Amino acid sequence: MEKDIKAVLSWFESEPSLWVSIVTGEGRAFCAGADLKAWNDDQKQGTIAEQERVLTSLHGFGAISRRRGSIKPMIAAVNGGAYGGGVEMILNCDLVVASDKAQFALSEVKRGVVAIQGVIPRLAKIAGHQLASELLLLGNTVSANEALTKFRFVNMVVPHSELLPAVINLAQQICQNSPDSVQSTKKGLLLSQSHSYEETVQSHALSLESKRVYNGSNIKEGLKAFVEKRAPVWGNPAKL
CATH class of the missing domain: 3.90.226.10 (2-enoyl-CoA Hydratase; Chain A, domain 1)
Structure with missing residues (x-):
């Protein structure tokens, strides 16, 4: 099994x-x-x-x-x-x-x-x-x-x-939220279990998951949906 x-x-x-x-x-x-x-x-x-x-x-x-x-x-x-x-x-x-x-x-x-x-x-x-x-x-x-x-x-x-x-x-x-943001957030939680506070912040900010958040399409969709007062339509996260 x-x-x-x-x-x-x-x-x-x-x-x-x-x-x-x-x-x-x-x-x-x-x-x-x-x-x-x-x-x-x-x-x-x-x-x-x-x-x-x-x-x-x-x-x-x-x-x-x-x-x-x-x-x-x-x-x-x-x-x-x-x-x-x-x-x-x-x-x-x-x-x-x-x-x-x-x-x-x-x-x-x-x-x-x-x-x-x-x-x-x-x-x-x-x-x-x-x-x-x-x-x-x-x-x-x-x-x-x-x-x-x-x-x-x-x-x-x-x-x-x-x-x-x-x-x-x-x-x-969970699926109503941006999958990019969710996965990056979990990455930060995992880092916090083995790193100090500042190490977690630094490592999380430089992680591939955070890079995907800030360079991906879902952040654009989330901000645009907020301005347009509608629910966002998230796409699948790009592969890291």
């Missing part, structure tokens, strides 16, 4: 007419995490090389948890249980909408393994050291409302039947 997700996301990234992606699960779970039975078999056979796997994994768990270079927004629609690697995937999405039936757990410590595909530094920044420690060191399951109000890695919780309409509505709102 990871290979399939990687292939779909590679296609999404290369297709200029696709501006936003939505990731969700099927059935009762968003993602149950790693296959622990297969992991156990690997341990028995002496074929496990988890440290090397982590170091060589370009995009992390589910081809999403460490996917850092994408400048197109990704929205998680959490339809049910998200455990282990499922939470790692969610925390690398730009917006997270959860069903009121969703549950979350980073229970790796209960199985003798480690949440090592990117969630530890990200959760520490979002929730703070103490709350991140609560999730990671206790390994307990938390509700969607706790993920929203206490741990703060969920943007909104909606009734289960309204999940996909709510997420599609968010995607449509």
Whole structure:
């Protein structure tokens, strides 16, 4: 499945007419995490090389948890249980909408393994050291409302039947904005995670994404539409 997700996301990234992606699960779970039975078999056979796997994994768990270079927004629609690697995937999405039936757990410590595909530094920044420690060191399951109000890695919780309409509505709102501006803004957000304030400003201003904004057709359309008091008609962003 990871290979399939990687292939779909590679296609999404290369297709200029696709501006936003939505990731969700099927059935009762968003993602149950790693296959622990297969992991156990690997341990028995002496074929496990988890440290090397982590170091060589370009995009992390589910081809999403460490996917850092994408400048197109990704929205998680959490339809049910998200455990282990499922939470790692969610925390690398730009917006997270959860069903009121969703549950979350980073229970790796209960199985003798480690949440090592990117969630530890990200959760520490979002929730703070103490709350991140609560999730990671206790390994307990938390509700969607706790993920929203206490741990703060969920943007909104909606009734289960309204999940996909709510997420599609968010995607449509993003698509009402200039794709050049949206992608440049996300570039700035990504830079802020690894650069100082001034470095972020400088690197963002000099980025190819910003250059495309100020030299592209969408900035002209946006300003012209404002003067003419009409909704802008955006074009697909030019390839970088």
